[in-house]
Amino acid sequence: MIKLTINDKEVSVPEGSTILDAAKQLKIKIPTLCHMSLYDIQFFNQSASCRVCVVEQEGRNNLLPACATPVSEGMKIRTDTKKAIRARRTIVELLLSDHPNDCLICAKNGDCELQKIAADLGIREIKYPGEIATFPTDNSSKSIVRNMTKCILCKRCETMCSSIQTVDVLTEIGRGFDTVMGAAFNLPMDETTCTFCGQCLAVCPTGALSEVNNVSKVWDAINSDKVVIVQTAPAVRVALGEEFGMEVGSLVTGKMVGALRRIGFDRVFDTDFAADLTIIEEASELIHRIQHGGKLPMLTSCCPAWVKFFEHQFSDMLDIPSSCKSPHEMFGALSKTYFAEKMGLKAEDIIVVSVMPCVAKKYEAARPELSEGSSSDVDIVITTRELALMIKEASIDFENLDDKEFDNPLGESTGASVIFGATGGVIEATLRTAYEFLTGKTLENVEFSSLRGMQGIKEATIDINGMSINIAVSHGLGNARHLLEKIRSGKANYHAIEIMACPGGCIGGAGQPFHHGDLSILDKRMNGLYKEDRGKTLRKSHENPMIKKLYDEFLGEPYGEKAHELLHTTYVARKKI
Amino acid sequence: MDFKFDIEKNMEKVRCLETFIEKNRQVPGVLIPVLQEAQGLFGYLAREVMEIIARGLDVPVSKVFGVATYYTQFTFMPKGENDISICLGTACYVKGAQEILEEVQNILGIKDGETTPDLKFSITSTRCVGDCSLAPVVLVNDDIYPNVNKKEVKDIIAKYKVEVECYDHL
The missing domain is CATH 3.40.50.1780 (Rossmann fold)
Structure with missing residues (x-):
């Protein structure tokens, strides 16, 4: 067992646990966005790509992503410092700067995790206006709509598609600002081996993946x-x-x-x-x-x-x-x-x-x-x-x-x-x-x-x-x-x-x-x-x-x-x- | 843009690639060397070639594509008969190379890294070619064009294709 403190509270957790796991044990909430663990089906998405869960460690200059950092003996973590909270805020503001922010008419309105975290952090302005990475919507299938302009690159869909379903259709394509989740050769979904199980959209935090609406x-x-x-x-x-x-x-x-x-x-x-x-x-x-x-x-x-x-x-x-x-x-x-x-x-x-x-x-x-x-x-x-x-x-x-x-x-x-x-x-x-x-x-x-x-x-x-x-x-x-x-x-x-x-x-x-x-x-x-x-x-x-x-x-x-x-x-x- | 890859015509090279895969498939992290070998053989990574690699290494084709698109060294279109390289090194850039690149793109109707559908031209932006005193520099195949200005671009391209006007409206 590894002993550490989070916000001055002591906790012991098994080796290999993350700071987030330890915080959960103490009932200390650390906001997350890209992270998702579904223990029952062994689904673990710990890409630490969004950095919303950053926390401060005493004696260290840089912030740590709680969802992907393993605990170590004697660690002193603070989740509530000004530095950590400001960093989280900036991260969400940057995510919103590359997002259409059309929440009112979005398929995920009310169910979106990005919307929720923006609300929790009380964000009231888009501080960094600029270019938004836009991609054409894929309406090719009868089941799933892919609107990658709304994607925050959490990679939950890829983890689901490859690790759990072993269908291996979705992958990260390209690099930098142009990075997009998609199928090989950017094929539309109806030309791939996609089974349309839709588990990608069941874990998608935003409106990037949604069902074809037949209402x-x-x-x-x-x-x-x-x-x-x-x-x-x-x-x-x-x-x-x-x-x-x-x-x-x-x-x-x-x-x-x-x-x-x-x-x-x-x-x-x-x-x-x-x-x-x-x-x-x-x-x-x-x-x-x-x-x-x-x-x-x-x-x-x-x-x-x-x-x-x-x-x-x-x-x-x-x-x-x-x-x-x-x-x-x-x-x-x-x-x-x-x-x-x-x-x-x-x-x-x-x-x-x-x-x-x-x-x-x-x-x-x-x-x-x-x-x-x-x-x-x-x-x-x-x-x-x-x-x-x-x-x-x-x-x-x-x-x-x-x-x-x-x-x-x-x-x-x-x-x-x-x-x-x-x-x-x-x-x-x-x-x-x-x-x-x-x-x-x-x-x-x-x-x-x-x-x-x-x-x-x-x-x-x-x-x-x-x-x-x-x-x-x-x-x-x-x-x-x-x-x-x-x-x-x-x-x-x-x-x-x-x-x-x-x-x-x-x-x-x-x-x-x-x-x-x-x-x-x-x-x-x-x-x-x-x-x-x-x-x-x-x-x-x-x-x-x-x-x-x-x-x-x-x-x-x-x-x-x-x-x-x-x-x-x-x-x-x-x-x- | 789709360029048809003719497996029959390339059978010999395909066999070379398959032998390379067979020999190296147990090596950890072999995907990138295999992609490099394939690009060396065919000049670019066609969809069919990436599918051969996926089957050969028994990895999902999405992974092959994901890795290949991450690295700028890989290209997904055949090079044109005439490859136009525009130097975007510091000296050329300061002297207006970006403008020249844009002009070439406008005239040919394709973007940097792409090839015209008739396979006549491709555009490749490059970093310093070592001719800074002649900036900005454009290379077409092995021909060097020094001190290029935007107005000359059309004439340079015309030298390689008489009916260059057909791209004009694009």
């Missing part, structure tokens, strides 16, 4: 004469409340349904319904593969960023992911066939809007494989944050809304579908159904605790009818790569693997309210989902009466011909570089 498209749809159907992903209901100052992890399903109805959607349905359907199809596919000597392991395919990742990085293994479409895409396909038929409508008369915790879903919805003729299964995707914007724009008093129920027939769901939103949830839901399908017996304890939690890779062996089923679960694409490489080299013996691109699964999606470096938020959202699961009478997807009805009336056999046509898809080999 006005949704308002236009609502005000058209088409029938507009909305569906909401499981993870949205445990995060939306945060945008309205409610406690983190609050379950706001009923209020969300009420708000969507007020906004003016013609039908408010639940992606959870399609999640139950996904389970029937996926469990049937898994059983089919196990019983007919098919390709194992089977990988889940709900996560569009993960799908694009393996299409680029493991294009030699396109036969192992499940061919199931993701739940919201299955939902879209059914809306425009089954539901349309029931309502006497044509597919073109219907607009399907998905509310997702995810920005990759925007890209996914535009994939040509996921459409029927000129009509996409899903027309518009908005994120949890965009839905919150719509609710605010419509002046709906969200917190005081009465709880409402989803519409039918596509609104009924079981507890199995709810847990889709947390890492491990899809495979847990699959097991609940596969167990009963394979054994014909009732599964009493439906909670598979070994598959839950924030560990990067989880493994479990489940005994079904004397057969050991080996399961793996991973979240974060770096962990996924690790698993896939084990499979490629023949060192793994799994039957089924669930992979989600984002930390914690969809609850940590890039379309969710920003966590600002506090991943304990994810645990609370996760608990919210498990709470909803426990509160449901039906907790196994195949018990959903509306799903049974759907197969009886329309689809026929699970994993059958019609199901294949509507609910399954194909993958494309893409370039690795």
Whole structure:
């Protein structure tokens, strides 16, 4: 242990800790900007590029960045000297001198860390007017907008993209004033191996990276004469409340349904319904593969960023992911066939809007494989944050809304579908159904605790009818790569693997309210989902009466011909570089 | 600006580069020497060449590009048939070299370090060429032009290309 003092208070911390770590232990606040540590997923951005965290050390002339300076024995640190505070101020003033400062109309307005620190320091004038490094905005993708004029070069996006996701698209290009974060050869995002997971924008402190905003498209749809159907992903209901100052992890399903109805959607349905359907199809596919000597392991395919990742990085293994479409895409396909038929409508008369915790879903919805003729299964995707914007724009008093129920027939769901939103949830839901399908017996304890939690890779062996089923679960694409490489080299013996691109699964999606470096938020959202699961009478997807009805009336056999046509898809080999 | 790199035509050099990579891939910090070797072979770093390097060293192509763009020694466009070097050393600078550089850029419609799309001209600003008494100095290939003034620039360029007027409007 290393002993030091900060502002005359003594503290002991393990060797290798930074001054910032030690200050945190003493509850002494040192402002930071570029720095971000997410211990749960081993994300550490300590580039010390902004220098906002500078502190003074007794006996030293120059100031030290607290986020990147390791402690040493007997150090005497002061965080509150005039010199340190003035330096911090100047640093922020200089950052603002190279920033557009159009906060009022910025996508990150109210959520920007640069804005916050400028407010905390009480900055009232741009002291150093001068040239601003400007770069063209990259609008090439369906998911992510890159406005590098707003970038402060903290490099969080690069750390996320390379160290955690191992996608390695974003890098620092050039030097000096012209330095910019971008892709190799300055390619627009849609020409790169970017998976559109959006975790770069989830950690971006400013408005340099943001989601493609589809709010006005949704308002236009609502005000058209088409029938507009909305569906909401499981993870949205445990995060939306945060945008309205409610406690983190609050379950706001009923209020969300009420708000969507007020906004003016013609039908408010639940992606959870399609999640139950996904389970029937996926469990049937898994059983089919196990019983007919098919390709194992089977990988889940709900996560569009993960799908694009393996299409680029493991294009030699396109036969192992499940061919199931993701739940919201299955939902879209059914809306425009089954539901349309029931309502006497044509597919073109219907607009399907998905509310997702995810920005990759925007890209996914535009994939040509996921459409029927000129009509996409899903027309518009908005994120949890965009839905919150719509609710605010419509002046709906969200917190005081009465709880409402989803519409039918596509609104009924079981507890199995709810847990889709947390890492491990899809495979847990699959097991609940596969167990009963394979054994014909009732599964009493439906909670598979070994598959839950924030560990990067989880493994479990489940005994079904004397057969050991080996399961793996991973979240974060770096962990996924690790698993896939084990499979490629023949060192793994799994039957089924669930992979989600984002930390914690969809609850940590890039379309969710920003966590600002506090991943304990994810645990609370996760608990919210498990709470909803426990509160449901039906907790196994195949018990959903509306799903049974759907197969009886329309689809026929699970994993059958019609199901294949509507609910399954194909993958494309893409370039690795 | 895109310049097509013809891998077929450059196959021999590509093989040289691949052999160099193969020999040195275990050496720590080998990326910069490999980039230097590649630039030595091809005269510049084409996208295709950087992709070959990324594959060969098994590093992300974004890293190759990031490192290459950090160092001013690397260039990403082929040099033109005629390379115009403008000395920006102290003496030349004081005598108005910046103005001359700007004039060359205006006439050719490209910036310092770039090449015209027809590959006829490229502009390379340089530091002192050691001819301070003749400042400001412009070099076109191996021809030295001493005491250049802004008005002469057009004529100098015209010597190397008759139809120089086509750049005029740029």
